[in-house]
Amino acid sequence: MKSIQxxxxxxxTCRKCERLVTFREKIASEKRKQFMDWTYWGKPVIGYGHDNAKLLIVGLAPAAHGGNRTGRVFTGDKSADFLLMCLHTAGMANQPNSDHRDDGLNIYDGYMTPVLKCVPPGDKPTAEELRTCFEYFTLEMALLTHVSVILTLGKIAHDNILKYYQAEYSIKKSDYPFGHFKEYILPDKKVLISSYHPSPRNVNTKRLTKEMMLELFTTIKDRL
Ligand code: SF4
Known part of the structure; x- marks a missing residue:
């Protein structure tokens, strides 16, 4: 594989996970009432951003009526609204919104990708589905050669980064526990920063606030 493209x-074109293929296509054909005039994407959602990105933002999976509808990661749902508002306020994106594939969003020096490319029922992938899609994630990691900072959004994203490094280097997962604004130096000198996921559940309960994200993004900018 020569390029991210x-x-x-x-x-x-992937259809390896039968349960996820059935689910993503069912959501795409049934739709949500407010999006009835949309043609849902209903396929795997790939990464978005610059091939030579220095910052890699890793999420879990596309949302049923977010990425699975719009066809772009962190686009068209509440998590995307919060994340982009924070990135824009921090001066790391050209606009505070991420609504559809052609809205001109530019994450400066950044690339965003989900560890699982298809929406899972209840946002809960099986271990086997994560394992199957991890092959793609490994290839992405290898092709994004300019990355110096990795931001993981949520524990599953964090665990997948550690799984990648466990395969490449002999690291102990327990040396890199997940938490909000935990910062580590990885064996290849990349900086790993973990964050709570910007989901409505975390944002609405104030477990994750705009101030917390801006503090984290200020540190990321310093490290880049
Ligand atoms: S989750 Fe990944 S491996 Fe499974 S069908 Fe989607 S793209 Fe393919």
Missing amino acids: QLNEQII
Whole structure:
């Protein structure tokens, strides 16, 4: 595999996980009432951003009526609204919104990707589905050669980064516990920063606030 573009062309056609293929297509055909005039994407959702990104933002999976509808990661749902508002306020994105694939969003020096490319029922993937899609994630990691800072949004994203490094280096997962604004130096000198996921559950309960994210993004900018 020579480029992210080639990899993404392959991922978009993937039908390896039967349960997820059935679910993503069911959501795409049934739709939500407020999006009835949309043609849902209903396929795997690939990464978005710059091939030579220095910052890699890793999420869990596309949302049923977010990425699975719009076809772009962190686009068209409440998590995306919060994340982009914070990135824009921190001066790391050109606009405070991420609504659809052609809205011109630019995450400066950044690339965002989900560890699982298809929406899972109840936002809960099986271990086997994560394992199957991890092959693509590993290839993405290898192709994004300019990355110096990795931001993981949520524990599953964090665990997948550690799984990648466990395969490449002999690290102990227990040396890199997940938490909000935990910062680590990885064996290849990249900086790993973990964050609570910007989901409505965390944002509405104030477990994750705009101030917390801006503090974290200030540190990321310093490290880049
Ligand atoms: S989750 Fe990944 S491996 Fe499974 S069908 Fe989607 S793209 Fe393919």
